[in-house]
Amino acid sequence: MSDAKTMKLVITRFDPDVDAVPRTQEYEIPVQPDWKVLDAVNFIKDEVDGTLSHRWSCRMAVCGSCGMMVNGEPKLTCKVALSDYGDELLIEPLANFPVVRDLVVEMEGFMDKFKSVKPWIITAKEMAAEEGTNRQSPAELEVFKQFSMCINCMLCYSACPVVANEPEFLGPAAIALGHRYNMDSRDEGQAERNEIFRGEGTVFSCSYANECSEVCPKNVDPAAAVNQAKLNAVIDWATGLVIPRKGP
Amino acid sequence: MRLYTLFGATGIVYLLVGFVALRVVWNLGEGPEAWAAVLEQLENPIYIAFHALALVSVVFVAVRFFRLFPKAQPAFIGPVVPPPRPILHAMLYAAWIGITVVLSAILAGVIF
Amino acid sequence: MVDVARHDIVIVGGGAAGLRAAIAVAEASPDLSVALVSKVYPMRCHTVSAEGGAAAVARADDSFEMHGYDTVKGSDFLADQDVIRYFVEEAPAELNRLEHWGCPWSRNDDGSVATRAFGGMTTKRTWFATDKVGFHMLHTLFQHSMRFDSVVRYDEYFATKLLVDGGVCRGVAALDIRTGEVSAILGRAVILATGGAGRIFPFTTNGMIKTGDGMALAYRAGVPLKDMEFVQYHPTGLPGTGILITEATRGEGGYLKNSEGERFLVERDYGVGTKAELGPRDMISRAIIQEIEAGRAFKGPYGEYLHLDLTHLGEELIDKRLPFVRELGRIYIGVDPVYEPIPIRPVVHYMMGGVDTDIDGATTLPGLYAAGEVACVSLNGANRLGSNSLTECLVFGARAGLVAVEFANGSSAGNEDALRAQADEERAHIDALRGRVKGGEKISQLRREMTSAMEDGCGVYRHQDTLRACVQSLAQLRGRVSDLRLEDASRVFNTELISALELINMIDVAEAVAISALDRKESRGAHTCREYTARDDQNYLYHTLCSFDPAGPRLGKKDVTLGTWEPEERKY
Ligand SMILES: Cc1cc2nc3c(=O)[nH]c(=O)nc-3n(C[C@H](O)[C@H](O)[C@H](O)COP(=O)(O)OP(=O)(O)OC[C@H]3O[C@@H](n4cnc5c(N)ncnc54)[C@H](O)[C@@H]3O)c2cc1C
Ligand code: FES
Numbered sequence: 034m035s036d037a038k039t040m041k042l043v044i045t046r047f048d049p050d051v052d053a054v055p056r057t058q059e060y061e062i063p064v065q066p067d068w069k070v071l072d073a074v075n076f077i078k079d080e081v082d083g084t085l086s087h088r089w090s091c092r093m094a095v096c097g098s099c100g101m102m103v104n105g106e107p108k109l110t111c112k113v114a115l116s117d118y119g120d121e122l123l124i125e126p127l128a129n130f131p132v133v134r135d136l137v138v139e140m141e142g143f144m145d146k147f148k149s150v151k152p153w154i155i156t157a158k159e160m161a162a163e164e165g166t167n168r169q170s171p172a173e174l175e176v177f178k179q180f181s182m183c184i185n186c187m188l189c190y191s192a193c194p195v196v197a198n199e200p201e202f203l204g205p206a207a208i209a210l211g212h213r214y215n216m217d218s219r220d221e222g223q224a225e226r227n228e229i230f231r232g233e234g235t236v237f238s239c240s241y242a243n244e245c246s247e248v249c250p251k252n253v254d255p256a257a258a259v260n261q262a263k264l265n266a267v268i269d270w271a272t273g274l275v276i277p278r279k280g281p
Numbered sequence: 282m283r284l285y286t287l288f289g290a291t292g293i294v295y296l297l298v299g300f301v302a303l304r305v306v307w308n309l310g311e312g313p314e315a316w317a318a319v320l321e322q323l324e325n326p327i328y329i330a331f332h333a334l335a336l337v338s339v340v341f342v343a344v345r346f347f348r349l350f351p352k353a354q355p356a357f358i359g360p361v362v363p364p365p366r367p368i369l370h371a372m373l374y375a376a377w378i379g380i381t382v383v384l385s386a387i388l389a390g391v392i393f
Numbered sequence: 394m395v396d397v398a399r400h401d402i403v404i405v406g407g408g409a410a411g412l413r414a415a416i417a418v419a420e421a422s423p424d425l426s427v428a429l430v431s432k433v434y435p436m437r438c439h440t441v442s443a444e445g446g447a448a449a450v451a452r453a454d455d456s457f458e459m460h461g462y463d464t465v466k467g468s469d470f471l472a473d474q475d476v477i478r479y480f481v482e483e484a485p486a487e488l489n490r491l492e493h494w495g496c497p498w499s500r501n502d503d504g505s506v507a508t509r510a511f512g513g514m515t516t517k518r519t520w521f522a523t524d525k526v527g528f529h530m531l532h533t534l535f536q537h538s539m540r541f542d543s544v545v546r547y548d549e550y551f552a553t554k555l556l557v558d559g560g561v562c563r564g565v566a567a568l569d570i571r572t573g574e575v576s577a578i579l580g581r582a583v584i585l586a587t588g589g590a591g592r593i594f595p596f597t598t599n600g601m602i603k604t605g606d607g608m609a610l611a612y613r614a615g616v617p618l619k620d621m622e623f624v625q626y627h628p629t630g631l632p633g634t635g636i637l638i639t640e641a642t643r644g645e646g647g648y649l650k651n652s653e654g655e656r657f658l659v660e661r662d663y664g665v666g667t668k669a670e671l672g673p674r675d676m677i678s679r680a681i682i683q684e685i686e687a688g689r690a691f692k693g694p695y696g697e698y699l700h701l702d703l704t705h706l707g708e709e710l711i712d713k714r715l716p717f718v719r720e721l722g723r724i725y726i727g728v729d730p731v732y733e734p735i736p737i738r739p740v741v742h743y744m745m746g747g748v749d750t751d752i753d754g755a756t757t758l759p760g761l762y763a764a765g766e767v768a769c770v771s772l773n774g775a776n777r778l779g780s781n782s783l784t785e786c787l788v789f790g791a792r793a794g795l796v797a798v799e800f801a802n803g804s805s806a807g808n809e810d811a812l813r814a815q816a817d818e819e820r821a822h823i824d825a826l827r828g829r830v831k832g833g834e835k836i837s838q839l840r841r842e843m844t845s846a847m848e849d850g851c852g853v854y855r856h857q858d859t860l861r862a863c864v865q866s867l868a869q870l871r872g873r874v875s876d877l878r879l880e881d882a883s884r885v886f887n888t889e890l891i892s893a894l895e896l897i898n899m900i901d902v903a904e905a906v907a908i909s910a911l912d913r914k915e916s917r918g919a920h921t922c923r924e925y926t927a928r929d930d931q932n933y934l935y936h937t938l939c940s941f942d943p944a945g946p947r948l949g950k951k952d953v954t955l956g957t958w959e960p961e962e963r964k965y
Binding site: 050051067078079083084086087089091094095097112133135137152154159163164168170171174177178182184185210214219220 | 433438493495539571602636721881
């Protein structure tokens with residue numbers, strides 16, 4: 034593609050072995066009109082400065098690796114067009130996470146939260162593989178489908194004002210995941226997960242700022258999940274588990 | 282400025298509305314002259330502007346709440362299935378308009 | 394000295410195959426400790442990008458015999474028929490398991506799992522979860538795997554070498570990307586599940602991580618790579634990025650059209666018969682290239698392209714069945730498929746070849762197993778049918794896991810000192826590469842040269858002279874890659890070092906592909922020679938083996954297992 038123009042990228046750099054605090058570095062590069070933000074970062078990595086570190090893989094907005102702050106907003110960089118911005122771009126690691134190196138953030142805390150909601154089907158009696166499949170109507174599927182679309186890109190944690198103040202907060206993606214299993218007609222683990230959701234630093238820490246849903250690149254609507262989970266957790270507690278679960 | 286910060290910031294407006302209301306009620310207790318004086322003061326453009334701001338704040342909060350409330354309803358609550366979201370939206374707006382009409386009627390002396 | 398971590402089974406790869414193997418081990422033997430080593434967090438690996446579906450017999454009008462026959466015919470009779478038979482029989486149970494573990498399969502109105510049509514399949518047997526099947530399968534497997542405490546994950550560890558003692562594979566040396574430290578991760582059996590190698594080509598549907606590492610690791614440890622010449626070109630990739638537009642678009646009724654608006658697969662004889670758009674991928678990719686050569690294509694900044702037309706399917710069906718395709722079209726090529734046809738061209742998609750294994754996933758190196766795209770268990774032969782590979786990852790991932798458990802139970806831990814010494818050596822090797830500023834060759838430059846050599850030599854159609862030139866350039870690149878220049882000497886998250894290691898792996902794999910291709914002087918499945926246009930069962934009904942030799946790759950042969958279906962002319 035022709036008609037290249039140049040653009041200035043200001044990128045946060047940090048190597049824990051050398052830098053006490055993050056610094057920024059500027060790069061002037063030629064860019065193509067159809068590039069995504071990630072293409073520009075990759076160009077720098079490949080052609081200008083091999084020492085820049087960032088994560089990416091699928092370049093089709095599904096693996097969730099390439100989240101960064103672009104001009105102060107959490108973005109999936111393989112999804113946003115460079116042409117959405119002016120001649121200068123500020124690229125930083127995702128906010129609200131410890132930084133490992135340059136644009137790479139620490140994921141371990143997130144992974145622990147993720148696992149803590151028991152994101153798997155819990156049933157009293159497991160079916161044998163030869164017995165065929167469960168029946169699940171399209172309506173029953175619809176109930177949780179949206180919440181199963183999360184790619185774990187963690188943009189919602191960067192946007193969440195509660196996470197910013199209270200890093201231990203279980204957070205949008207993890208709660209949405211737990212809620213996804215709670216709403217699955219095949220699952221019987223609601224009591225266990227609601228118990229978790231009634232704990233400290235989980236659903237009731239959410240102030241429903243809705244920022245997670247604003248930045249979600251996959252329209253998962255985690256804010257809806259978290260706030261539905263609040264009501265479910267309360268009802269579950271109030272009824273002492275006596276109301277039979279019933280779907281549509 | 283993010284929407285949720287704006288949402289939170291409207292709290293300051295309601296606090297001030299509360300002070301104004303207290304002052305008005307206080308003046309009512311002080312006798313007819315004080316009452317007349319405070320009513321006159323309320324016609325000051327600054328007060329009018331402030332009340333306009335209060336109205337905008339209330340509308341903003343209501344609209345935002347109406348946008349966020351329906352999706353916070355789980356697809357089912359025990360055996361109960363809440364109405365679909367568009368209907369919930371419509372119900373909320375209908376209730377809001379209804380209450381506004383009734384209150385306006387009372388204030389205008391049309392009923393009661 | 395490097396750190397040593399001890400486990401019973403070491404699995405390299407956290408995609409569909411690796412996770413399925415881990416779960417199989419954890420379920421069968423909860424007391425065995427499993428190391429799951431992956432260079433990216435499991436939900437990032439490229440299984441996530443699979444769109445269309447996973448095949449298994451599900452309907453009353455279907456049978457194992459039919460699924461088997463479709464597969465062997467799709468493979469141009471180069472698949473092993475015992476493998477096919479095992480595969481088709483196990484497939485439904487594997488997909489049922491995924492359903493039990495929570496995979497949100499799309500449903501029919503009666504609540505049963507829905508299936509869709511796919512290329513080369515006679516009936517609807519492809520299970521799907523809209524058009525994000527790989528994503529849902531992977532997340533289901535990953536989340537399910539978290540319930541097993543015996544599975545210990547090594548996320549963002551890059552395996553660089555197989556550790557072999559006494560002729561048995563007993564672990565891997567792996568670089569912790571986070572810290573830059575090399576450690577020895579030991580077990581009594583090792584399973585490779587590192588996926589494919591699409592990135593040896595410039596234009597591919599594969600993500601950045603698909604660099605054939607596992608193939609290179611096994612190859613350098615003396616295990617042959619099998620049938621590497623068979624590289625699948627998917628007919629419908631987006632020009633420029635290579636992002637895949639799934640075959641499910643055609644399964645749901647989409648048309649391929651040339652610049653004259655013709656459905657050329659219907660208008661002209663390309664061997665796909667009445668299957669038209671649902672013919673197998675090798676044939677349709679060839680048809681597209683022929684249309685382009687005949688001048689019936691559109692010209693664009695990223696080469697010539699044709700149209701995939703979904704406009705007649707309607708918004709409702711597209712939103713319900715193909716929402717991801719709509720999203721990809723809008724974001725990555727600025728086309729809304731509801732209203733406009735999607736520009737497409739053939740794109741490198743899948744490696745039929747891989748590490749030579751038997752039906753158990755066992756390689757020629759005792760203690761080493763392989764499953765998924767890295768392996769060549771010979772299910773796919775010369776051309777894979779779409780939607781067989783996700784199921785393959787499950788069926789053979791599980792089997793490799795179980796067989797590895799058996800092997801581990803009968804095997805000792807090996808000599809730890811000897812294994813550690815090998816890992817020490819590997820560390821020295823990596824330390825020498827990191828920040829090697831004295832080198833003269835740029836990573837991105839060599840990568841470009843490698844991929845363009847592959848594109849020229851190993852395209853949809855192959856010429857003997859360009860293939861020969863490709864083999865020569867690759868041999869040269871193999872020399873030059875030892876003089877890489879690396880600017881980054883830091884230890885923490887040094888992705889330049891990773892790129893260098895991946896490039897070294899890719900050049901080995903690319904060379905195996907090109908040399909194997911040059912040796913097969915016939916046209917079969919995805920391997921099409923301009924000079925040798927016919928299939929030649931007399932001389933070439935065998936698997937190509939390519940073995941590592943410091944002097945250059947060595948070729949060998951392996952028999953194809955027949956017995957159920959006689960090779961016949963492949964006509965649809
Ligand atoms: C865009 C696209 C769409 C597809 N659609 C379909 C479809 O609809 N149906 C179908 O059946 N098939 C489809 N396929 C093919 C199928 O998705 C793949 O063949 C399959 O997912 C491969 O899975 P895998 O587990 O073997 O490897 P991958 O999912 O690629 O996983 C490889 C794993 O190995 C790890 N790894 C690699 N190297 C190293 C190393 N050196 N050290 C440590 N870890 C390492 C990676 O981190 C990763 O976890 C598609 C493929 C693509 C690219
Ligand atoms: S690179 Fe995979 S989501 Fe961006």
